[in-house]
């Protein structure tokens with residue numbers, strides 16, 4: 001199969017244009033948007049179904065997936081679908097807070113617990129009471145804190161840093177990580193007991209390259225959102241642009257796609273987006289050429305007559321083109337990219353004169 005090198009030559013530019021809204025023919029059979037999460041692919045529809053089922057269960061959920069696959073969106077969707085939706089949804093990124101501060105962020109501290117603790121302060125678990133706490137990047141938590149977290153998950157109690165009073169909080173825990181926790185257990189970075197306690201209900205988000213059919217839908221979603229937010233009037237993307245974006249691997253997943261869309265919408269402002277507007281790395285993708293339509297003829301042990309097979313194929317294409325054109329030879333010839341006189345000559349040769357009349 002040939003690979004078609006991509007460029008944004010004038011021919012490509014003119015020939016391939018078709019506004020995305022018109023060209024993509026998006027008619028989702030199932031709802032393609034669920035609590036702001038876009039996805040019509042089977043794997044995303046499965047994620048939506050799991051969210052619906054587990055939302056009210058109070059069970060601990062661990063959301064896994066590469067960076068930018070929507071783990072934060074899923075955590076929020078679970079909270080919004082649960083009976084806790086009117087209570088706080090508190091998010092904390094365990095990987096972004098220095099280890100010595102994370103404990104007090106999570107569990108709070110008493111006055112004088114450490115230098116600078118001039119007043120007592122409640123932690124995220126207390127603030128989330130009645131609601132949901134979302135522990136993002138849980139794979140980055142220290143061993144000591146993992147032990148404390150396990151206790152909260154098992155017994156629902158904790159103490160503020162420097163305090164001895166046990167506090168209970170009614171909190172649903174959702175955790176997320178882009179790390180392979182099983183590998184982290186093997187190299188001693190993650191506790192096995194916490195792993196099993198967290199893996200009550202795992203939700204695994206597919207990478208964008210595993211659900212390419214959702215890319216046109218996401219493009220349309222972000223185009224609408226960005227036009228509103230940026231007060232721009234971009235009308236669509238050429239078919240070729242969407243083709244290239246669908247072929248690209250998106251290592252940063254939906255976040256990267258969103259950022260590319262923002263950049264193109266802001267720079268284009270109005271009119272249409274073409275391959276030349278894509279970042280070079282997306283434009284440089286090679287898209288396999290669509291294989292030519294060939295009849296499915298099996299060659300038996302006796303072999304076949306090539307001339308007869310080719311003739312039959314030609315005959316069937318001529319009949320097809322005449323049928324589409326209601327027998328009008330001029331139009332049928334145009335469909336086959338041959339002269340009208342050539343078509344008439346072939347019709348005679350194949351004895352198709354009576355098949356169609358103008």
Ligand SMILES: Nc1ncnc2c1ncn2[C@@H]1O[C@H](COP(=O)(O)OP(=O)(O)OP(=O)(O)O)[C@@H](O)[C@H]1O
Pocket residue numbers: 036037038039065066067068069070071072073074178254255258
């Ligand atoms: N399915 C989706 N539909 C619409 N927007 C999405 C989808 N998935 C992700 N996004 C958007 O992509 C961006 C990244 O999503 P999010 O922060 O939830 O990813 P993440 O998996 O938590 O990433 P990280 O591992 O880097 O924290 C956000 O702007 C989010 O709104």
Ligand SMILES: [Mg+2]
Pocket residue numbers: 071072136
């Ligand atoms: Mg995140």
